[in-house]
Amino acid sequence: MHAFDVLGDPVRRRILELLADGEQPAGAVGAVVQAEFGISQPAVSQHLRVLREHGFATVRADGPRRLYAVDPAPLRDVDAWLERYRRIWDQRLDALGTELARGRRGRRPPEEKER
Secondary structure: OOHHHHHOOHHHHHHHHHHHOOOEEHHHHHHHHHHHHOOOHHHHHHHHHHHHHOOOEEEEEEOOEEEEEEOHHHHHHHHHHHHHHHHHHHHHHHHHHHHHHHHHHHOOOHHHHOO
């Protein structure tokens, strides 16, 4: 499974968002995801397993609890892949910022233009 296949699922993206705030017990992650997506606990467990098996999440035992955390390594790989496109976006966003600034200057109220 490719990284974008893993990240393409909205449930898995949400789980990663929750884990980005720090290590979380599987039960806490499950409760949020179940409430937001209306899926079962076994379905949440499957998503956690996919994230773990593809390197996006780590798990450690703490007594009876399982604590999940983000593993940043595959996200760095995704970021590196996106870098070539980010340059295109940055150029276009810079151009958009310039055009927006020009538009604001052109729409000033008459009393400000006279100053």
